[in-house]
Each structure stands twice: as C-alpha cells, then as structure tokens.
Amino acid sequence: MVFRRGSSQSWPGLGGGSGYTASLGMLRAAVLLVSLPWGAQGAACANVSMALGHRGPLPGGRYLSIGDGSVVEFEFPEKSEGIIVISSQYPGQSNGSGANPMLRVTSLDTEVLTIKNVSAITWGNRGGFVVSIHSGLPGQAPLHIQLMDPHETPPVLIEERRDFCIKVLPAEEAPATRGADQVHFSENPILYLLLPLIFVNKCSFGCKVELEVLKGLLQRPQPMLLGLLGQFLVMPFYAFLMAKVFMLPKVLALGLIITCSSPGGGGSYLFSLLLGGDVTLAISMTFISTVAATCLLPLSSAVYSHLLSIHETLHVPISKILGSLLFVAIPIAAGVLIKSKLPKLSQLLLQVIKPFSFVLLLGGLFLAYRMGVFILADVRLPIVLVGLTVPLVGLLVGYCLAICLKLPVAQRRTVSIEVGVQNSLLALAMLQLSLRRLQADYASQAPFIVALSGTSEMLALVIGHFIYSSLCPVP
Incomplete structure (x- = not known):
C-alpha cells in the first residue's frame, strides 16, 4: 500500500x-x-x-x-x-x-x-x-x-x-552499466569539438554589432531592464507555480526553477539574427544578464529552495559564469575589430553567418538529445508538459513587456527571445555541483527538456519565419 x-x-x-x-x-x-x-x-x-x-x-x-x-x-x-x-x-x-x-x-x-x-x-x-x-x-x-x-x-x-x-x-552508482552512447553530458568529447566552431560563429556576430546602436542602449537601457525583469522574476515564479500545479517532486521542481532562473542562453542572439531581431541588443542583453546572474541566480535559488523546503547547499558556478562572459566578450570584440580593420573578411563572415548558425542549431539539438538520453530515460509526462510551455511562456512574457514600453518591432522580438531562451548549461552545472549524482541527474531532466523544447520550438519559428518571408517579402 x-x-x-x-x-x-x-x-x-x-x-x-x-x-x-x-x-x-x-x-x-x-x-x-x-x-x-x-x-x-x-x-x-x-x-x-x-x-x-x-x-x-x-x-x-x-x-x-x-x-x-x-x-x-x-x-x-x-x-x-x-x-x-x-x-x-x-x-x-x-x-x-x-x-x-x-x-x-x-x-x-x-x-x-x-x-x-x-x-x-x-x-x-x-x-x-x-x-x-x-x-x-x-x-x-x-x-x-x-x-x-x-x-x-x-x-x-x-x-x-x-x-x-x-x-x-543514495545507492551505489554503477556507471559501467551505461552504454557507450550514453556518456554523461559533462564527459562528452563532442562538446569540446564544437567550441572552436562556436567561437568563429561568435566572431561573425561581432561583425553585426553597431557601435551607434550600442551607445543608444547605454543611454536608454529600458529593453535590457525588461529582460532582467522577465528572466529573474517572472520566469522563476512561473516555474514555481507549474511545479505546484503539476505536483512535481521537490528535486525536479528545483531543477525547473534553476533552469528558468538561468538567463543568457547562447542561442538567443542567434535566434534574434534569424528572426529579424536587433542583434546588438541581443548581445548586450546576454552579456548584462550573465553578469547579473552572479547575484540574482543565487538569490532566486535561495528563495525558492526555502519555499520548497529544500535544505541543500546550492553552489553557483561562478567560474562557469565568468567563462561564459569571456566566451561571449572575446569573440564578439574580435568580430568588432575585424569589421573595422578587415572589411573583406568581415563581409565573408557575414555571408556565412546564417547558414553556419543554422547548422550549429541542428547540431546542438542532436547533441543535447544524445547527451541527455540516459537522464531522460525515465522522464514522466508532467515535467515534459511543463518543459514544453517554458519557452513559449517566456516568448509571450517578453513580447508583452516590450509592447508595454512601445519598443520597435525588432527590439520586441529580441526582448521576447532573451526572456524565452534559457541557459540550460548553466543550470546543469549548478545542479551537478550542488546535488548528489543521482539527485542531480534526476533534477537535470528539467534543463534538458527545456533545452530540447526551446531549441525545437525556436527552430520551428525560424522555419516558419523563413517560409513567410519567402512568400510575403517585405517591400
């Protein structure tokens, strides 16, 4: 019984x-x-x-x-x-x-x-x-x-x-029982093979940065503040609400909340480019939200851990956050420098940025599934349903906030994408540092599902936008 x-x-x-x-x-x-x-x-x-x-x-x-x-x-x-x-x-x-x-x-x-x-x-x-x-x-x-x-x-x-x-x-772990194709995500060598390709792609994005637009954002930072509001206040609260509605286990609920509290997803400015957003604003928002995560992520995690009656000591991966900042700042700065000093190379990078980004998007989706297959083996329907809604709700919240401030269409799209795309790798790192291996893998179902759902849904939007733009070109 x-x-x-x-x-x-x-x-x-x-x-x-x-x-x-x-x-x-x-x-x-x-x-x-x-x-x-x-x-x-x-x-x-x-x-x-x-x-x-x-x-x-x-x-x-x-x-x-x-x-x-x-x-x-x-x-x-x-x-x-x-x-x-x-x-x-x-x-x-x-x-x-x-x-x-x-x-x-x-x-x-x-x-x-x-x-x-x-x-x-x-x-x-x-x-x-x-x-x-x-x-x-x-x-x-x-x-x-x-x-x-x-x-x-x-x-x-x-x-x-x-x-x-x-x-x-916890029972004794038995990693030897996993197949060769079920390597733990942090041990997958393909992840490191992709890093140079991602670095080059980020240099291409640096060539898209407009310095005049960047100066304007510093004078009127409302879009970036909207992003912080949606990323650190609205999305974690939505995750907490859904965890209560679907009666998720505490560890899984914590994984979902930490995922929704982790902003600055690497694909956000990629989607802004492909969906006609403001790339300069997207890069700025990613950088600012990643810096803010060093303070706001532990605060959000502590508040909701208390509400969930979870007493685990949560470790914020400061080194990973700093690494993410450098991995954004260095190639973007290199791209800006290339744009000013090597205009021919800049034009070449701008020509390949969209198809190259699309290929990386597909590769990232495939890699995320391969790395998370053993974690998702026993996944249950409630967390799948919640994970499917997280990116959609984030997109809607960001767009509504941008409409309230009467931002231009390109900036509305960018704010929407920045709120809707989560940094699942940051959430995974925090869970793996804070929990026992079995608990961490169980809680990691949330960031993996959100990552798979978000990438799939954004990919569908990109394809839909491409078809719409081809059939109804803007004069």
Whole structure:
C-alpha cells in the first residue's frame, strides 16, 4: 500500500496479553526483518533489539520511543523495504482491559519515504508497533507519530512526536552499466569539438554589432531592464507555480526553477539574427544578464529552495559564469575589430553567418538529445508538459513587456527571445555541483527538456519565419 502526501495508516492493537498474541507479534517482526535488504536490515535489527530491551519509564513523561530514545535519526538505503519498531510504555498497554492504543505514523515527505502499514505487536506485558516503510528518493523524511486512545469517539490524542527522522541514503552508482552512447553530458568529447566552431560563429556576430546602436542602449537601457525583469522574476515564479500545479517532486521542481532562473542562453542572439531581431541588443542583453546572474541566480535559488523546503547547499558556478562572459566578450570584440580593420573578411563572415548558425542549431539539438538520453530515460509526462510551455511562456512574457514600453518591432522580438531562451548549461552545472549524482541527474531532466523544447520550438519559428518571408517579402 502506497500513501499519498499527508496520508497515514493506523492499525489497532492485536489485543490481549496472551502468549499466542505475543508470539504472533514477535514472529511478524522477525519475518519482516528477514525480508529486508541488508542495508536496511542492519538498521532495523538494531532498532528491534533496543526497543525490546528498553526498561523503565521514558524521560520527560513520554511513552513512545524508537530504540532507547537516544537517537532520533535513522538511515535506510533508497528504494528498499524496511521496518521501524516503535515501543510503547503507555500504562495499561496490552493488559487485556479492552482496545489497546493505536498508532498513526505519517511521513512528512512521501517522495523520500512512504508508510506502507502499522501493526501492533506485544511481548510479555509490554506493547509496541512495527511500521513498514518504503524508501524512495535520497533525502530526509521527518515522521509525525501519534498515539491515540480508541475508547473515545473520535479517538483522543495521548502523545504526539515529530522529532524522529528517516534519512534515505543514495545507492551505489554503477556507471559501467551505461552504454557507450550514453556518456554523461559533462564527459562528452563532442562538446569540446564544437567550441572552436562556436567561437568563429561568435566572431561573425561581432561583425553585426553597431557601435551607434550600442551607445543608444547605454543611454536608454529600458529593453535590457525588461529582460532582467522577465528572466529573474517572472520566469522563476512561473516555474514555481507549474511545479505546484503539476505536483512535481521537490528535486525536479528545483531543477525547473534553476533552469528558468538561468538567463543568457547562447542561442538567443542567434535566434534574434534569424528572426529579424536587433542583434546588438541581443548581445548586450546576454552579456548584462550573465553578469547579473552572479547575484540574482543565487538569490532566486535561495528563495525558492526555502519555499520548497529544500535544505541543500546550492553552489553557483561562478567560474562557469565568468567563462561564459569571456566566451561571449572575446569573440564578439574580435568580430568588432575585424569589421573595422578587415572589411573583406568581415563581409565573408557575414555571408556565412546564417547558414553556419543554422547548422550549429541542428547540431546542438542532436547533441543535447544524445547527451541527455540516459537522464531522460525515465522522464514522466508532467515535467515534459511543463518543459514544453517554458519557452513559449517566456516568448509571450517578453513580447508583452516590450509592447508595454512601445519598443520597435525588432527590439520586441529580441526582448521576447532573451526572456524565452534559457541557459540550460548553466543550470546543469549548478545542479551537478550542488546535488548528489543521482539527485542531480534526476533534477537535470528539467534543463534538458527545456533545452530540447526551446531549441525545437525556436527552430520551428525560424522555419516558419523563413517560409513567410519567402512568400510575403517585405517591400
């Protein structure tokens, strides 16, 4: 039996203090122990021995304990069955005077731990309960334990404890089981082979930069401010809202929010070029948003981690952000220099920029799928649906904000694209630095799906724009 969030299962006592009942309860506990995997069995056996060996009243007037009460956190491996033995020192327990107290146990994080059932056991003149559990994702699951008196209607609460916690540990990783085509994304050599090609392409974009337009943007920075508003405020909030609507697991929700908080996607000025946007504005917005990410990304992540009750220490990849800045600034500056000093080379680069960019776009889409195939192997429908909407909502939000300021059409398109295109590589780096490998790979479903969805949807827009421009040329 698997319970949904907030659910609990209670079983009344098995009744009486007879030797038969005691033997039956002990036999039930023994059978459960034998069925456990070794990692959980060791912890559970220790709990049973301490629970059965406990003597005398518990300190502080308490009746319930796990073991001798000195330990409140217990460890189990992920994705395993186990038991917890809770001893009860409530007066009159199993004395044959009527219905015994019953126990309700609730896991406060059902993604980490689910309560399968609670059974009463007795030994001699003492009583207790066996709680059968199933551990899920790595993490910590606080327990809510309630001892109830069933003589009253409704049952009266005798004692309540919230200090016990189950810590689910990640299983040993087995990277050797992956195929040769399922190399982890950070280990894929094709990524490094593409870097020189991307560098040359960025030089071509530098040849498109208009210095007069850049000076105008410095005097009127409203479009860049709109981009920051959409990228760091609207999109993370949308991700948080969708995580609640679709009831995404906490780790996956965190991955989605970090993805929507990571601006400056490398393809944004590429799409601005192909869709008739303002390339100079696109490059400026990418640079400014990447700089702002050093402060606003950790702030956004901290706020939403608190709202999700995730207590992991999040590491912002400052070195990767700085590397991204250099990888934008250096080739763009080289392109500007080529434009002023080598006009013939500049004209050559401008002629090949669109077809070359289109080829890189297709290559990036294929590479993203190949690198993320093992992460997306067990992907579920809700995160796919949310991932499909993220780029579309970003495009719509950016365009509406630009309309509010009555920006020119080219700048509207650029602001829309800058808000709608996320820097999934930055999000992946942050997740891999902050979480355990298994958790990181699970959370990385969000940036991979957003990247695949965004690239596919933008590619469809580019093809549609090309067809429209061919059929209805602007005079």
